[in-house]
Amino acid sequence: MLDDFFIRALIAGIGVAIVTGPLGCFVVWRRLSYFGDTLAHSALLGVTLAYSMEFNIAFSVFIISSLIALTLIQLQKRTNLPGDALLGLLAHSSLAIGLVVIGFLSFIRFDIMGLLFGDILAVTVDDLLIIWIGGALILLVLKLIWKPLFASTVNYELAEAEGLNPDRAKALFTILMAAIIAISIKMVGLLLITGMLIIPAAMARNISSSPQKMVMYSIIGGLLSVILGLFSSLEFNTASGPSIIAASLFLFILSLLNIKQSIKLKN
């Protein structure tokens, strides 16, 4: 069964969606979408390094993205530049360096489109293992840091005052962000990973009344997006990443209709 590339893509996509659901909620709550973008851009550098050193892509991307995240934290402490300028600096310089390195690696054939937008044909059984084992680890860590992370998202000082150590939770969450980008890069592509994090979570926000529900709907939204997206990708021969994101946008629009209805009900 795993011989079929489509089944492999589906299993991979489902694994990714289960993890991006809860992480995406935190990205929305903590306003980290541009941070996610920065890590994703830096992933190209990770990919090129993986190719040039014949290293595992997911692992290499994880290392590079984590380094970029740590660099950001250091820069924030040492300069007076605003956060978004630092993010832009890191995002575009790491993307540029990645592209320059690709230029030097002319002896390797790169599927740039596949890297940027995802390629379901490229998902191997090894990738499935990375996604599911890596995904399980991400969820486990997230569960462990949930309380301090969530409490400090609501109010940092309350969390700190009542002994929850929010700084450690924040640092670990940054690592989790790098990890989710690393494991989902083949499915969604590095330009669209942040969409996979944000759009299902944004859809869920529109229809949920509590944080737990929002996480649940976000996972369901991600799963539906993957399934819808992959089937239409197969049907219309489109790249997997854009198809999945387009499907999630479709769900988001449906959730907006729900808002209108509930407003009408209130009146």
Added chain:
Amino acid sequence: MGSNQNILVKLNEAGFSLNNKWLVKGVSLQVEKGKIVTLIGPNGSGKSTTAKIALGIYKKIDGSVEKYTNKVGYVPQKISIDWTLPLRVNDFMVLTESISNDLIDEALSLTGVIHLKDKNLGDLSGGEFQRVLLARAISKKPELLVLDEPVQGVDFTGEIALYELIKKISDELNCGILLISHDLHTVMSATDHVVCLNGHVCCSGSPIDVAKNNEYKALFGEQASQILSRYEHRHDHIHTSEGEIKKN
């Protein structure tokens, strides 16, 4: 004051500076089990800063803090909650510690907001939110409560009831309370120890002692001194409100 075992938090010559400016300097105080310590002082005198030093929110401080408990309940003066979060009162109650439903109900009933349990936090009025904040802090039965103007925006009768509740909690749970308040009338009925701040400790002691202090008189005026010294457990005065007051 008292044996060492009862001390929950102790500040030794503590101070905190931001951008080369001292917010507060040289503060020594201690909060013991079952005792209420009240910080008073004009705006910008470093009351909230002192509370945050005691709580360990500010880490790069001058002097030292000894904290002997991790069971802390905190009601901050200002709280900005981001409404991108769908958060009900019920979710907020278990924010920093998972507590049983019975304890949640008990605390919300004590502060008079049990009917708001399933409401979205963003839909509450200022006074209602303040009551929820206090309920959250007391629900986990803390050993140390730090209350930074806990009744701001609460209506007049509610204010008295909540201060009585705070006194009751201090007795029942035997917890220590660090209280910040502008309202000299209401606070002093319960306070064991008053610390008067103005960037530094200008005087401290029992309410009566502080009222007699000349520095206190200079800071607050003669009238405030009379309020403090003649305070008895009655509320026979006329209350002028500052800021937002809402009727139930």
